[in-house]
Amino acid sequence: MVRVPSVAARPLTALAAGACLVSGAVAYPAVASGARAAHHPTVTVQASDFRFCAAGSTPCLPNADGTTTVKVGTRVVWTYADTACDAVVPCPGHDVVFSKGGGETKLVKADGAKIFSMLFRRPGRFNYFCSAHQSFGMTGTIVVTRH
Numbered sequence: 001m002v003r004v005p006s007v008a009a010r011p012l013t014a015l016a017a018g019a020c021l022v023s024g025a026v027a028y029p030a031v032a033s034g035a036r037a038a039h040h041p042t043v044t045v046q047a048s049d050f051r052f053c054a055a056g057s058t059p060c061l062p063n064a065d066g067t068t069t070v071k072v073g074t075r076v077v078w079t080y081a082d083t084a085c086d087a088v089v090p091c092p093g094h095d096v097v098f099s100k101g102g103g104e105t106k107l108v109k110a111d112g113a114k115i116f117s118m119l120f121r122r123p124g125r126f127n128y129f130c131s132a133h134q135s136f137g138m139t140g141t142i143v144v145t146r147h
Protein backbone atom coordinates (compact mmCIF):
# COMPACT_ATOMS: atom_id res chain seq x y z
CA MET A 1 0.00 0.00 0.00
CA VAL A 2 1.38 3.35 -1.01
CA ARG A 3 1.25 5.79 1.84
CA VAL A 4 1.37 9.53 1.40
CA PRO A 5 3.40 11.30 4.08
CA SER A 6 1.04 12.98 6.53
CA VAL A 7 2.56 16.41 6.01
CA ALA A 8 2.07 16.22 2.27
CA ALA A 9 -1.48 14.96 2.65
CA ARG A 10 -2.58 17.73 4.99
CA PRO A 11 -3.97 20.13 2.34
CA LEU A 12 -6.13 17.33 1.07
CA THR A 13 -7.63 16.32 4.38
CA ALA A 14 -11.16 17.38 3.50
CA LEU A 15 -11.12 15.46 0.28
CA ALA A 16 -9.47 12.45 1.85
CA ALA A 17 -12.51 12.08 4.07
CA GLY A 18 -14.42 10.91 1.04
CA ALA A 19 -11.76 9.83 -1.43
CA CYS A 20 -8.42 8.52 -0.37
CA LEU A 21 -6.23 10.65 -2.50
CA VAL A 22 -3.07 8.83 -3.38
CA SER A 23 -1.74 11.35 -5.81
CA GLY A 24 -2.32 14.59 -7.50
CA ALA A 25 0.32 14.07 -10.14
CA VAL A 26 1.55 17.61 -9.83
CA ALA A 27 1.92 17.50 -6.08
CA TYR A 28 3.25 13.98 -5.60
CA PRO A 29 5.20 12.90 -8.65
CA ALA A 30 7.11 10.26 -6.72
CA VAL A 31 3.90 8.57 -5.69
CA ALA A 32 2.24 8.97 -9.07
CA SER A 33 5.10 7.24 -10.83
CA GLY A 34 4.99 4.24 -8.49
CA ALA A 35 4.63 0.81 -10.00
CA ARG A 36 1.15 0.37 -8.53
CA ALA A 37 -0.19 3.18 -10.67
CA ALA A 38 0.05 0.93 -13.70
CA HIS A 39 -2.53 -1.47 -12.24
CA HIS A 40 -5.29 1.09 -12.03
CA PRO A 41 -7.68 1.59 -14.92
CA THR A 42 -7.83 5.15 -16.18
CA VAL A 43 -10.85 7.14 -17.25
CA THR A 44 -10.37 10.47 -18.99
CA VAL A 45 -12.75 13.37 -18.55
CA GLN A 46 -12.34 16.30 -20.89
CA ALA A 47 -12.97 19.96 -20.29
CA SER A 48 -14.57 21.03 -23.54
CA ASP A 49 -17.02 23.72 -24.62
CA PHE A 50 -17.25 24.94 -21.03
CA ARG A 51 -18.44 21.54 -19.81
CA PHE A 52 -16.97 18.35 -18.41
CA CYS A 53 -17.75 15.08 -20.21
CA ALA A 54 -16.22 11.79 -21.26
CA ALA A 55 -13.19 12.21 -23.50
CA GLY A 56 -13.68 11.52 -27.17
CA SER A 57 -17.06 13.17 -27.56
CA THR A 58 -15.59 16.52 -28.53
CA PRO A 59 -17.02 18.93 -27.79
CA CYS A 60 -19.16 18.17 -24.76
CA LEU A 61 -22.85 18.52 -25.43
CA PRO A 62 -24.50 21.65 -24.04
CA ASN A 63 -26.57 19.52 -21.68
CA ALA A 64 -23.65 17.40 -20.46
CA ASP A 65 -24.08 17.15 -16.71
CA GLY A 66 -20.49 16.11 -16.04
CA THR A 67 -21.38 12.91 -14.25
CA THR A 68 -18.80 10.17 -14.68
CA THR A 69 -19.24 6.79 -13.01
CA VAL A 70 -16.17 4.70 -12.25
CA LYS A 71 -15.31 1.73 -10.07
CA VAL A 72 -13.21 1.92 -6.94
CA GLY A 73 -9.54 1.93 -7.85
CA THR A 74 -9.93 3.97 -11.03
CA ARG A 75 -7.71 6.90 -11.84
CA VAL A 76 -9.55 9.83 -13.37
CA VAL A 77 -7.56 12.20 -15.57
CA TRP A 78 -8.98 15.55 -16.61
CA THR A 79 -7.68 17.03 -19.85
CA TYR A 80 -8.17 20.32 -21.65
CA ALA A 81 -9.83 20.00 -25.07
CA ASP A 82 -11.76 23.21 -25.48
CA THR A 83 -11.71 25.00 -28.82
CA ALA A 84 -14.50 27.24 -27.57
CA CYS A 85 -12.28 28.52 -24.76
CA ASP A 86 -9.39 28.80 -27.22
CA ALA A 87 -11.50 31.12 -29.36
CA VAL A 88 -12.25 33.48 -26.50
CA VAL A 89 -9.14 35.43 -25.60
CA PRO A 90 -10.26 36.28 -22.05
CA CYS A 91 -11.03 32.63 -21.30
CA PRO A 92 -8.48 31.77 -18.62
CA GLY A 93 -8.72 28.02 -19.13
CA HIS A 94 -10.13 25.40 -16.81
CA ASP A 95 -9.30 23.78 -13.50
CA VAL A 96 -10.78 21.02 -11.35
CA VAL A 97 -11.75 22.05 -7.84
CA PHE A 98 -13.62 19.72 -5.51
CA SER A 99 -16.48 21.08 -3.47
CA LYS A 100 -15.10 19.45 -0.31
CA GLY A 101 -11.59 20.68 -0.95
CA GLY A 102 -8.70 19.49 -3.05
CA GLY A 103 -8.17 19.33 -6.76
CA GLU A 104 -6.20 21.61 -9.00
CA THR A 105 -6.69 25.36 -8.86
CA LYS A 106 -4.16 26.17 -11.57
CA LEU A 107 -6.07 27.02 -14.73
CA VAL A 108 -4.93 25.09 -17.81
CA LYS A 109 -5.41 26.32 -21.37
CA ALA A 110 -3.40 24.08 -23.68
CA ASP A 111 -4.95 21.54 -26.02
CA GLY A 112 -4.46 18.01 -24.78
CA ALA A 113 -2.86 19.12 -21.53
CA LYS A 114 -3.63 17.36 -18.29
CA ILE A 115 -5.47 19.50 -15.77
CA PHE A 116 -5.57 17.06 -12.87
CA SER A 117 -5.42 13.39 -12.03
CA MET A 118 -6.74 11.50 -9.05
CA LEU A 119 -7.09 7.91 -7.95
CA PHE A 120 -10.45 7.13 -6.35
CA ARG A 121 -10.09 4.47 -3.71
CA ARG A 122 -13.44 4.69 -1.94
CA PRO A 123 -17.03 4.72 -3.14
CA GLY A 124 -19.02 7.91 -3.04
CA ARG A 125 -20.08 10.97 -4.99
CA PHE A 126 -17.48 13.68 -5.47
CA ASN A 127 -18.65 17.02 -6.81
CA TYR A 128 -16.27 19.36 -8.55
CA PHE A 129 -16.29 22.45 -10.71
CA CYS A 130 -14.14 24.77 -12.77
CA SER A 131 -13.47 27.83 -10.64
CA ALA A 132 -13.61 30.14 -13.65
CA HIS A 133 -16.84 28.77 -15.12
CA GLN A 134 -18.86 27.31 -12.29
CA SER A 135 -21.53 29.92 -12.97
CA PHE A 136 -21.69 28.67 -16.59
CA GLY A 137 -22.60 25.26 -15.29
CA MET A 138 -19.12 23.84 -15.72
CA THR A 139 -19.49 21.32 -12.94
CA GLY A 140 -19.14 17.60 -12.60
CA THR A 141 -19.55 14.62 -10.31
CA ILE A 142 -17.42 11.53 -10.07
CA VAL A 143 -19.58 8.66 -8.87
CA VAL A 144 -17.39 5.88 -7.49
CA THR A 145 -19.05 2.51 -7.17
CA ARG A 146 -17.87 -0.70 -5.49
CA HIS A 147 -16.59 -3.48 -7.69
Ligand SMILES: [Cu+2]
Residues within 6 Å of the ligand: 050, 093, 094, 095, 130, 131, 132, 133, 138
Ligand atom coordinates in the same frame (compact mmCIF):
# COMPACT_ATOMS: atom_id res chain seq x y z
CU1 LIG B 1 -13.44 26.57 -16.96
